[in-house]
Amino acid sequence: MMQGQCLCGAVSYEVEGKAQGASVCHCSQCRRQSGHLWASAYVLEDLIVIKGPVRWFEASEEARRGFCPKCGSSLFWQAHDEDTISFSLGSLKDDSDINLQKHIFVASKGDYYDIADGLPIMGES
Numbered sequence: 001m002m003q004g005q006c007l008c009g010a011v012s013y014e015v016e017g018k019a020q021g022a023s024v025c026h027c028s029q030c031r032r033q034s035g036h037l038w039a040s041a042y043v044l045e046d047l048i049v050i051k052g053p054v055r056w057f058e059a060s061e062e063a064r065r066g067f068c069p070k071c072g073s074s075l076f077w078q079a080h081d082e083d084t085i086s087f088s089l090g091s092l093k094d095d096s097d098i099n100l101q102k103h104i105f106v107a108s109k110g111d112y113y114d115i116a117d118g119l120p121i122m123g124e125s
Contacts (some may be wrong), residue, residue: 002098004091006073011052013075013087015043022089023102026109026123029059033074037109039089040077041098048085050076 002019005012019041030038054076055069066076077086089095103115105123115121 002095003093004075004087005093006052006068006071006075006091008068008071008073010070011050011054011068011073011075013048013050013091015048015087017043017047019043019087019098021086022098022100023104024100024119025104026115027105028108030105031108031110033059033065038074038077039100040086041089042084042086045078045083045085048087 002015003012004015020043022041023039025038025040027038050066053069054066056064056066059065062081063077063079065074066078067074073088073091075088075091078084089098092098100117100119102120102122106115106121107123109115
C-alpha cells in the first residue's frame with residue numbers, strides 16, 4: 001500500500017494495488033499548478049482513500065484538480081469521464097515502487113529546461 005500527504009498533513013491518502021502510468025506532464029496547466037511540471041501516477045478511483053478537506057478546482061471542461069486548502073499542495077488530477085484518479089508522486093511518503101514511464105505534452109514544455117532521461121516522449125510537435 002502506498003501512502004501520501006500534503007505538506008501540512010491535513011490531507012492524506014492511501015492507495016491499494018499497483019499504480020499505473022507514472023508520467024511527467026509538461027502541459028501549461030500542470031506547469032502553472034506545480035510551478036514546474038507534474039509527476040503523477042493513477043489508480044482506479046475505488047483503490048484510493050482520501051482523508052481530509054480536499055478542495056477541488058474545475059481546471060477545464062475535461063478535468064478537475066485537487067489540493068489542500070490549508071497549505072496549497074497539489075495532490076490530485078481527475079478527468080470527469082474516467083474512473084481513475086491521478087496522485088502526485090511528490091506527495092508519496094515512500095516512492096521506491098514507482099518508476100517513471102514517459103513524458104507527456106512535451107510540445108508545451110518550458111524553454112528553460114531539457115528532457116534528457118531517455119524515457120519515451122509523447123506530445124512532441
